[in-house]
Amino acid sequence: MDGFLNVLKPPGMTSSDVVMFVRKRLPRGVKVGHGGTLDPEAAGVLPVCVGKATRLFDYVIDKRKEYICQLQLGVCTDTQDATGRIVERRPVSVDGHQVRAALQSMVGEIEQVPPAFSAIKRDGKRLYQLAREGKMEAVEPRKIRVYEAEYLGEMGENGHRIRFVCGKGTYIRTLCHDLGQALGCGGHMAFLLRSKAGIFDLERAHTLEEIERAADQGQMEGLLAALDAPLEGLAWARIGEEQRRLCLNGNPVRPESLSKSPEQGDIFRIYCQNDFAGIGEWTPEGKIRFRAMLLGDK
Numbered sequence: 001m002d003g004f005l006n007v008l009k010p011p012g013m014t015s016s017d018v019v020m021f022v023r024k025r026l027p028r029g030v031k032v033g034h035g036g037t038l039d040p041e042a043a044g045v046l047p048v049c050v051g052k053a054t055r056l057f058d059y060v061i062d063k064r065k066e067y068i069c070q071l072q073l074g075v076c077t078d079t080q081d082a083t084g085r086i087v088e089r090r091p092v093s094v095d096g097h098q099v100r101a102a103l104q105s106m107v108g109e110i111e112q113v114p115p116a117f118s119a120i121k122r123d124g125k126r127l128y129q130l131a132r133e134g135k136m137e138a139v140e141p142r143k144i145r146v147y148e149a150e151y152l153g154e155m156g157e158n159g160h161r162i163r164f165v166c167g168k169g170t171y172i173r174t175l176c177h178d179l180g181q182a183l184g185c186g187g188h189m190a191f192l193l194r195s196k197a198g199i200f201d202l203e204r205a206h207t208l209e210e211i212e213r214a215a216d217q218g219q220m221e222g223l224l225a226a227l228d229a230p231l232e233g234l235a236w237a238r239i240g241e242e243q244r245r246l247c248l249n250g251n252p253v254r255p256e257s258l259s260k261s262p263e264q265g266d267i268f269r270i271y272c273q274n275d276f277a278g279i280g281e282w283t284p285e286g287k288i289r290f291r292a293m294l295l296g297d298k
Contacts, residue, residue, distance in 0.1 A: 211223065
């Protein structure tokens with residue numbers, strides 16, 4: 001049983017909770033992992049890797065993600081979201097037009113300082129663990145990419161709904177915090193919904209109830225997207241059946257055995273006949289090796 005399960009994570013569960021929920025409904029020994037953490041109080045799309053899909057984690061996590069969030073102005077919290085302790089209140093004299101204008105400075109490659117309450121590790125401990133102990137560690141800024149920032153409208157008093165499309169490593173609550181600072185009144189993220197993660201979207205996400213029902217009926221495999229479904233953007237090449245045993249024994253792929261020759265430096269999908277064999281890359285010696293091998297039973 002191999003593939004990707006598009007789960008609609010409800011608020012109140014960690015991403016690890018969802019993985020455990022799925023694992024308990026699969027045959028014993030099937031590997032399960034998630035394709036990108038979603039905060040416990042957030043809801044939305046959580047791709048779950050099942051079986052051999054766990055070997056493709058690195059190629060799923062890099063995909064663009066889309067979020068819908070609520071920015072609540074005038075209130076700052078220590079976690080930068082609604083779960084934290086209020087540390088400051090400020091008067092607000094900002095309207096939607098000003099929020100929309102301020103959003104433009106957040107599009108492109110920008111630097112972001114990750115929040116103190118995050119899963120980043122420092123000396124073997126998560127930052128949120130240190131923060132709960134009163135040890136607020138300084139965090140170096142990181143470069144992130146925000147592709148789109150769209151203002152969607154007002155939500156009650158001092159609330160504003162925003163859509164972000166961004167790359168990996170982006171903290172939406174920090175975008176909300178920084179936006180509040182730029183507007184001079186402070187703010188935090190009151191709500192977060194992940195609406196897309198790569199090819200996975202809300203329309204095709206499965207609720208926990210649907211997964212439970214499919215498991216009871218022995219139909220879990222029917223919910224899984226194919227192993228290569230999230231990788232359509234990668235170049236591909238095909239090898240002949242005679243190469244299968246050589247690849248299984250760890251031999252590099254001979255470039256002349258490919259049906260086409262991807263660009264040097266590219267990573268690309270390799271198919272053996274019609275089977276998705278894995279992810280290949282060029283070596284400095286001009287050969288091709290597997291970065292992720294999917295052939296075989298293990």
